[in-house]
Amino acid sequence: MKRGIARYSYINDHRASLDGKTIATARGEGCFLTTLYRALKIDYPRFFKMDNLSKLGFLASELILEGDERRYSRGEEVAIICFNRGSSLESDTRYQATIQEQEDYFPSPSLFVYTLPNIVAAEIAIRNKIHGETAFYLQEHFDARALFERVSEAFEDAGTRAVLAAWIESFDAREAFMTRVEEYDGEPPLFPFSGDTIVKLLNKSRNG
Amino acid sequence: MIAWIGDNIISSLGFTTGENYQAVLAGRSGTRLREYAGLPESFMASLIDRERLESECAGIPAGKESPLEKAAILSATRAATEAGIDLSSPRVQFFFSSTKGNVALLDGLAPGSRREEIYPWHSARIVSRHFGNPNEPVVISNACISGASAQVAALRALEAGRCDHAAVIGAEMLSRFIVSGFQCLKALSPETCRPFDANRTGLNLGEAAATVIYKRASQGDRGIMLARGVTRNDANHISGPSRTGEGCFLALKATLDGIDPGEIAFVNAHGTATPYNDRMEAIALARAGLNNVPVNSLKGYFGHALGAAGVLESIISTRALMEKWVIASKGFETREEEYPLNVTKQGARTGKPYCVKMLSGFGGCNAVLLFKRVDDETGDREI
Incomplete structure (x- = not known):
């Protein structure tokens, strides 16, 4: 079975795109992720409880899955494989501040639960009823070869037909790059799935 | 393998x-x-x-x-x-x-x-x-x-x-x-x-x-083999287990496809001893038809070693599988009538060749590993 990239999305701290085309958003003050949420007309109040890592991954997946007829019905067929550099360190740092001083000690469960990077995969799974494999890998820099290998290996699971593969960073930078990799035997999707294509699509997305 | x-x-x-x-x-x-x-x-x-x-x-x-x-x-x-x-x-x-x-x-x-x-x-x-x-x-x-x-x-x-x-x-x-x-x-x-x-x-x-x-693995290898491993998500809650044990059940089902439960020496569950986790695992095991297989947890010995638990508990469990032994589930006294499981109260001998390792975590993730003991060269044709 051949594999191809059916769609790809990109978000940084001021711009978002789907398949290389910029998403129109209102110019405004405040957090770009909230601006993008409004622009996409999503009605999912849970979004506002999420940390930035989860918001980034959630919005990247909303872009990629919008309009997909089988979106909520693929169950075990879809795997979510994520990568980043800074783990959940943005939320870790916020949580640490709540226990740092003994006279000001107020650890919060709602903050602590986001101190794991794989929670973003859970948020995407919950939203889309995805029951497939979920995994989070950490690496110093974006590494297209490692992404290609781990995602290819996810298809070794006999149940996997598609993978949402993403680089989602919120600590050292704010950036999400997600691709939807699909198996196909008839009409090919947008692009072949390879390390080179991933690099090309990421660079194209970054340069806007 | x-x-x-x-x-x-x-x-x-x-x-x-x-x-x-x-x-x-x-x-x-x-x-x-x-x-x-x-x-x-x-x-x-x-x-x-x-x-x-x-x-x-x-x-x-x-x-x-x-x-x-x-x-x-x-x-x-x-x-x-x-x-x-x-x-x-x-x-x-x-x-x-x-x-x-x-x-x-x-x-x-x-x-x-x-x-x-x-x-x-x-x-x-x-x-x-x-x-x-x-x-x-x-x-x-x-x-x-x-x-x-x-x-x-x-x-x-x-x-x-x-x-x-x-x-x-x-x-x-x-x-x-x-x-x-x-x-x-x-x-x-x-x-x-x-x-x-x-x-x-x-x-x-x-x-x-x-x-x-x-x-x-190559032909003729003996000892412990990792045969399969599957992970599945509950798609239910970021920090609580699924009420129906959905991801855990799906991982068990995919991992044990074609394996006779009668050949499984024991299941080493995640068994964290929180009310919700253990109940979720009992539900998933029952749904997968494994509620009569001996089940144990190692958390009473080691506590929950989080990211190390999967490796630590696989080592102890496969050592037991080699020794043909089912380890007692430390701390277990009273059966939960509503969610019956065959929890191992006292260590017991077993000659069966498979053991199953289960893990579940925050983010609704669940993993199941299938290990096999190969005693001789002929025992190893299929899985």
Whole structure:
């Protein structure tokens, strides 16, 4: 079975795109992720409880899955494989501040639960009823070869037909790059799935 | 299928697999009442003896490794010695699993500042570079199933021929960060935990560094094989288990496709001893038709070693499978009538060839591994 990239999305701290085309958003003050949420007309109040890592991954997946007829019905067929550099360190740092001083000690469960990077995969799974494999890998820099290998290996699971593969960073930078990799035997999707294509699509997305 | 060729455990119960396994057979628990400076409440946990760690590491050239990295290096050194492999080889790939790595270093760090040592990939690299290994380690942070995810990644990489040997290391050290978090979730038990007991009172945290060395299986290999590994998501809640055990059930179903439950010696469950986790596993096991198979949990011996648990508990369980023994589930007294399981109260002999390792974690993730003991050359044709 051949594999191809059916769609790809990109978000940084001021711009978002789907398949290389910029998403129109209102110019405004405040957090770009909230601006993008409004622009996409999503009605999912849970979004506002999420940390930035989860918001980034959630919005990247909303872009990629919008309009997909089988979106909520693929169950075990879809795997979510994520990568980043800074783990959940943005939320870790916020949580640490709540226990740092003994006279000001107020650890919060709602903050602590986001101190794991794989929670973003859970948020995407919950939203889309995805029951497939979920995994989070950490690496110093974006590494297209490692992404290609781990995602290819996810298809070794006999149940996997598609993978949402993403680089989602919120600590050292704010950036999400997600691709939807699909198996196909008839009409090919947008692009072949390879390390080179991933690099090309990421660079194209970054340069806007 | 990949073949198990060496292992080691560094934990509260010992610094070799043998020492740990004997402590388990003797029914010892590493959990003790502990206190941390700056933490308002004491807690029960099983901690690695830091003085002993220092003295056992004496032969290893030390740089600026953290205790986590030291324990991982010591564990990998011992596992590789047993396996008889050279970890500097470019054909060896490291797989490193931890949920929080050196998160303890955040303590006292000025907000907004960075220290490279905090990143888990940095810890993994300290370990692989200690051995002179040229490959970038694969670093997995997948909550409490990390140690299973790392073994699944090793299984796939070996089967794809990307490497000849895989060194899978799970390492977790406790800190004020981790303990305070579980305290505020009200998940901790004030006593040694009692997995699957009707009157269980929550979990104990634990520290461990554990290593397994695998190679690709070839005909005629004997001993322990990792046959399959599957992970599935509940798609239900970020921090609570599914009421129907959905992801866990799906992972069991996919992993055990075609396997006769009568051939399974035991299931080593996640068994954290929180009310919800153990109930969820009981539901998933019943749905998968495994409620009569002997079930145990090792958390009463080691506590919950988070990102190291999957590796640590796979080692103890496969040692038991080799010894044809089902380990007693420490702390279990009273059966929960509503969710009946065949929990192992007293150790028992078994001749069956398979054991199943289950793990579940925050983020709704669930993993199931299937191990097989191959006693002779003929036993190994199909899975």
